[in-house]
Amino acid sequence: MSNLSNKNIVLGVSGSIAAYKSAELIRRLQDSGASVKVVMTKSSVEFITPLTMQALSGNPVHTELLDEASERAMSHIELARWADILIIAPASANLIAKLSHGRADDLLTAVCLATSADILIAPAMNNQMWLNRATQKNISELKLMGHHVLAPEDGKQACGETGPGRMVETNQIISIANTLFSSGSLSGTKVLLTAGPTREPLDPIRYLSNYSSGKMGFALAEAARSAGAEVTLVTGPVSLLTPKYVVRHDIETAQDMLKACVEHASSCDIFICCAAVADYRPRRREPQKIKKNDATLNMEMMRNPDILSNITAQFEQIFSVGFAAETTNLIENAQQKLLKKKLDLIVANDVSDPEIGFDSDHNEVLLLWANGNEKLEQASKAIISKQIINRLALIYHENRS
Ligand SMILES: Cc1cc2nc3c(=O)[nH]c(=O)nc-3n(C[C@H](O)[C@H](O)[C@H](O)COP(=O)(O)O)c2cc1C
Incomplete structure (x- = not known):
C-alpha cells in the first residue's frame, strides 16, 4: 500500500x-x-x-x-x-x-x-x-x-x-x-548509528580531523526513527541538533567511538556506520603545546581501530551497513569493502563533488548489497536517508525471514 x-x-x-x-x-x-x-x-x-x-x-x-x-x-x-x-x-x-x-x-x-x-x-x-x-x-x-x-x-x-x-x-x-511519510518498516528494531568526524589530539589544543558535518548520519538517525526504530546515535563533534527521540552519545576520538559502539551493539539489530572515522592518530599526544621551534615537524601516526570490522566481528548477528566515501573508483572500492567487511549493505558516495560532498545538504549515492544495487538520484540528505532506510528495511526483513 x-x-x-x-x-x-x-x-x-x-x-x-x-x-x-x-x-x-x-x-x-x-x-x-x-x-x-x-x-x-x-x-x-x-x-x-x-x-x-x-x-x-x-x-x-x-x-x-x-x-x-x-x-x-x-x-x-x-x-x-x-x-x-x-x-x-x-x-x-x-x-x-x-x-x-x-x-x-x-x-x-x-x-x-x-x-x-x-x-x-x-x-x-x-x-x-x-x-x-x-x-x-x-x-x-x-x-x-x-x-x-x-x-x-x-x-x-x-x-x-x-x-x-x-x-x-x-x-x-x-x-x-x-x-516523506513513515512506513513503520523498522518498527520493533534497535538501530545503532555513528555520525560526524572524529578528533585525534596532537597536544592539549590541537587535533587531526576531517570535514564531515554529521548531516548525513543525523538525517539517517531521523529517518530510522521515523520508520519506527529505537535509535542510538554515537557522534563525533558536530553542531547539529539531536533528532527527536534519538538517544545521543558524544565522543571525540575513534577509540572512544569504538568503545561506545561496543557498549551498545549487543542490544542492537542494525548497525549503521556513517561516521568519518580518522584512519590514523598521532602515536603520542604531547602533554604540552607543541612549539614552532623547527622548520619541519615529524609526527609518528598509528592505525586507529576499524570500527565497522570490529563490530561485525564481535556481533555476528548484527545487520551491518557501511559507507564508502570515495574520491576515485567509487564502485570498485565500495564493492571490495562490502565483501571484505562482510556487510549487508554499503552506501557509496563520491565526496570529491562539492555539490554532494561532506558539508553539502544534498547527496547522491549508490546502494550495493549481495544481490542488487540501486542508484539514488541527487536529493536532500533527508530524502536520501529515507530512501536508504526503505531499502535497508527491505533487505533486513528479507535476510531475517
Ligand atoms: C507564457 C509565460 C510563461 C511563463 N512561464 C514561467 C515558468 O515556467 N516559470 C516561472 O518561474 N515563471 C514563468 N513565467 C513568469 C511568471 O508567470 C510570473 O513571474 C508570475 O508573476 C508568477 O506568479 P506566481 O508566482 O504568483 O504564480 C511565465 C510567464 C509567461 C507570460
Whole structure:
C-alpha cells in the first residue's frame, strides 16, 4: 500500500508553463489513495483553469486569501492544518523568491507559512531564470528552512532553449512524497548509528580531523526513527541538533567511538556506520603545546581501530551497513569493502563533488548489497536517508525471514 494512502495533500500551483502537469499530478496522487485540495496563485489561473483542477480533484479550488466562504474566513489556516504534506508543482521563480523571504501576500504563501507539514517544491522555469544567482540563493534558503526541493531536469524547454529548468516528472514527485511519510518498516528494531568526524589530539589544543558535518548520519538517525526504530546515535563533534527521540552519545576520538559502539551493539539489530572515522592518530599526544621551534615537524601516526570490522566481528548477528566515501573508483572500492567487511549493505558516495560532498545538504549515492544495487538520484540528505532506510528495511526483513 502507498504511504500516501489516506493522506491529505495541498497542491500549490503557480504561474509556470508547466502548470498543465499539475492536472496529471492530481490524478496520480488520487491513484495513491490521497485526497487533494488545490491552491492556485493568481498568475497560475492564466495557465490552467481552476475548473479543470476542481473537476479533477473533486474539491473546490482555492485562490483567494480573503475567503468569505470559509467558515472563519481563514482558509489559509484551515488548509495549513488539513495538509499532511504540501506539494508545490510547478513552483515559479517568483513564488520561490517569496517563500524564501517568508512573504504571505497571497493564499499559497500564507498556507506555506502557517503549516507544520513538510513542503515539497518542484521548480519549473527557463534555464537562465533557474541559474540566476537570485534564484539559486533563494533555493539555498528554502533548503536551509528544511523544505524539500526537487532540482529541475535538464532538457529542451517550452521557450525553445535547452538547459536546467524542466519540472521533474510526476512519478518522481509521487515517489519522493511517498518517502516523506513513515512506513513503520523498522518498527520493533534497535538501530545503532555513528555520525560526524572524529578528533585525534596532537597536544592539549590541537587535533587531526576531517570535514564531515554529521548531516548525513543525523538525517539517517531521523529517518530510522521515523520508520519506527529505537535509535542510538554515537557522534563525533558536530553542531547539529539531536533528532527527536534519538538517544545521543558524544565522543571525540575513534577509540572512544569504538568503545561506545561496543557498549551498545549487543542490544542492537542494525548497525549503521556513517561516521568519518580518522584512519590514523598521532602515536603520542604531547602533554604540552607543541612549539614552532623547527622548520619541519615529524609526527609518528598509528592505525586507529576499524570500527565497522570490529563490530561485525564481535556481533555476528548484527545487520551491518557501511559507507564508502570515495574520491576515485567509487564502485570498485565500495564493492571490495562490502565483501571484505562482510556487510549487508554499503552506501557509496563520491565526496570529491562539492555539490554532494561532506558539508553539502544534498547527496547522491549508490546502494550495493549481495544481490542488487540501486542508484539514488541527487536529493536532500533527508530524502536520501529515507530512501536508504526503505531499502535497508527491505533487505533486513528479507535476510531475517
Ligand atoms: C507564457 C509565460 C510563461 C511563463 N512561464 C514561467 C515558468 O515556467 N516559470 C516561472 O518561474 N515563471 C514563468 N513565467 C513568469 C511568471 O508567470 C510570473 O513571474 C508570475 O508573476 C508568477 O506568479 P506566481 O508566482 O504568483 O504564480 C511565465 C510567464 C509567461 C507570460
